Amino acid sequence: MDTLVNLQAFLATAESSGFSAAGRKLNVSTSVVAKRVTQLEEQIGTTLFHRSTRQMRLTKAGQQYLHRARSVVADVSDLLARMGEKDHDLADQLRIKAPTSLTIFRLADVFSAFQAQNPQVRLDIVLIDRPVDPVTEGFDIAIGAFPHAFGGVIDEPLCPMRRLLCAAPDYLARHGAPAHPRDLVDHTCLSFLPTGPEWQFDGPRGRVTVQVQPRMSSNEGYVLVKSAIAGNGIAFISRYLVEDALRQGSLCQVLPEYPIPDLWVKATVPERRANAAAVQALLAALKQALTPTL
Incomplete structure (x- = not known):
């Protein structure tokens, strides 16, 4: 589990831009966060942050590892949740790419209702109007209506768009x-x-x-x-x-x-995240809300 807590320390530091804020987020001391990040850097053999007295910035390697680390931590969290009681609330972090207009007019209500029903699921929603490869760009779900194909993903049709x-x-x-x-x-x-x-x-x-x-x-x-x-x-x-x-x-x-x-609105999901409980629950909510057509 040392690798997992080290990854969590790396993510918290990247999101908080410093060891002190990451420590407060994780409820541990600043020195513990710094030690965990250093251990991770030694384990993978590369530096993840540019350190200075004023700020911390991700190195190029840190930027490349960020999305993968987020996915790994989410996968482990989902696995642990599935090993617990069946009636536990969903707990996960989902990074979602969605089109701007469709989100404003239709999906915002779906996301809001989903989060109200699943308060332990954190949603990071990024509005982008171009196709994205969710594997390389670090998304759990990428929603769009363009006929692009990517490797290592599963396409989930949502509805036709008139x-x-x-x-x-x-x-x-x-x-x-x-x-x-x-x-x-x-x-x-x-x-x-x-x-x-x-x-x-x-x-x-x-x-x-x-x-x-x-x-x-x-x-x-x-x-x-x-x-x-x-x-x-x-x-x-x-x-x-x-x-x-x-x-x-x-x-x-x-x-x-x-x-x-018609165009078909679809959700593209990395294969390794396709069976995550929170992913499946959100896909079901999207399909129900968008049926039969836009």
């Missing part, structure tokens, strides 16, 4: 409504940066692909929604972001006869 074209009535009155996706090249378009300016549609005669020249692109979907409501163009957007605007009439669907292929 997308559509929409514009303000004022824009359509001034510029007319496109009759075919190819007409979009003559319109002002608002594009979601991660999916790019190549827009695809399913028509009666098969797949139609159009390369647009967006006047505005953003990695935050709500920026595009506000711009579309202001009459600035036709937005290619996730349906859940514009449901209220469509009901209120501030936006109208464009080209409904040419549906946009």
Whole structure:
């Protein structure tokens, strides 16, 4: 168990930026924390911190070991919890990558409810709008909707994400409504940066692909929604972001006869964390909350 307590001392020091604060966090003396970190450095044969009288900073090696150490400690904590009574509360630390818009509009409530039900689970939620490899970037769960594949992970489908074209009535009155996706090249378009300016549609005669020249692109979907409501163009957007605007009439669907292929929201989990009780519990909560579709 010496290695485990040494790893815990390393994590606490990295998170607290010093031995004194780490000691208070672990309820041990400063000298004990320093000794444990030194023992770990001797064990692995490398220095983990740049030490000075003013601050402590992770070395390059320390930065590389940080995510792995966090995962190892979480794995051991989960194993010990599973070896105890079946009715024990979940206790773990989960580092989660999630998309910005989806988290603000849907997932924040799921995370809040989950933590209220599992107060001993610590959630570190990082909002990132690009694909990430959870193994190399140190995440227990990475949520996204892009068809990227990584090694050493398990993909858990959560739900399909519907997308559509929409514009303000004022824009359509001034510029007319496109009759075919190819007409979009003559319109002002608002594009979601991660999916790019190549827009695809399913028509009666098969797949139609159009390369647009967006006047505005953003990695935050709500920026595009506000711009579309202001009459600035036709937005290619996730349906859940514009449901209220469509009901209120501030936006109208464009080209409904040419549906946009769905994306699948999925959770990517490192194989070594896939059976952790807290991971499985959060995945179940996500699936229940997002069913049947966004």
